[in-house]
Amino acid sequence: MIDIHIENLQKQLFENLKQVDDKVAFKNKTICVFGLDNPSYRTARLLVFMGIEISAYISTDKKEVWQFSSKQKIFAKKFLRPEKVSKLLPVKGIEYLRQFDSNKVILISSQTLVGDEYAALLDSFGYKEGTHYFRVLDWEAPTEFKTKTRGLRPLELSDIQKSSFETLKYFRDFCNKHNLRYYLCGGTFLGAVRHKGFIPWDDDIDVDMPLPDYLKFYELFKGDERFRKGHGDLLGTRGVETARFLRVLDRDVALRITMFPHRRITSTGIDIFPLCGLPREGKARTHFIRKISYIEWQSRYARVFAMGDHAVQDEYYKRINTMRKYYHFDKSEWVGYTPCPYEEKACFSRSIYDEIATYQFEGELFTAPRDYEQYLTTLYGADYMTLPPLEDQKAHEFEAFSQY
16 A cells, blocks of 8 residues: 655755855845746745845746746735735846856756756856856655655556546445535546546546535545545645545555655545535625635745645635635535635536536546536636647646556
8 A cells, every 4th residue: 555755845945045055145146046837936935035135037938937927917916915016026038147147146946947958058158057056956866755666567647547537436436325415526527528538638536525515524434445535735634624625545556746845655536625605796705715815825825934844734724614614505606616726717606506417437427517518618618628739638747656
């Protein structure tokens, strides 16, 4: 059976930043963070924590620069007071570094900048590794994250799908036995309608449950040697009241996942999201959902200053889960799952859950709203039956292994 293993990359990053600071004295330099991904953002935040002023993020991709700047504006509008908007770190193209400046220190923690390509570029501008630019997070270091799966059999996408599907059947049978409501949701529901099974490149399964059933499931489900109860996003160290969502895990299959600031070994399975009641009036509903999203953002920010310790988020999720209970699912006209990347878009009239149908998914039957068109149009638009471009047909980024 697979045991969970977690590595805190943020602590390692922080120690490396301090070592570089001891060598070059950040406060006397123009600091640039090369890269636009979560490790890069965390590097910038840690420098702020250290009292260091940063000049800019750097990217070689003009489209990425534009997209990042757009996302910053959206984020600022939702969460920041006007006086703090000007403090958002600007992002600049590679031309910012093209003219050599010995006072610049370039910090690289990005997971996407590996190999010699970026080094050759900086070298061509006159910057030298260990003097002007530093890799402050080594993604190739041989840690337990890699050695724990040594000797296990690497799996293909079809193996991952099979494992998740077996977990779904186990979950369905348990819910049927205990009269618990559940529904296929998100991409899994889309797959059932469009493909009668997995979206071909998809690798996970999502279901949701009305909050009363979700809480009962947590209390009743004990699992067995293979299938176990778990929590989503490393949260839930104090049970369901601090979990973002629940999972059922297939402990026969190991997943190696990097979601900065952690690298972890966990298991395949299914994700279970609580469907909660929402305010009836539109503006109140938007305010309610955005307040939960803001609390979640605060929790992630708190984790930065706790050196990546996810347990600090428990208190924030207690508040979120208290809010989830405020409007009873069965008495509300509107329902949804929060916090959710779709935010206000993922709101549904509760009436669509009054009429349930069964849908084929990989040859078995599972429940979901009868009015699939309203649900899928709300989330994915009127052309939900059209396949996305090939470049968007991507699975999650992880590796899977089995001991069998």
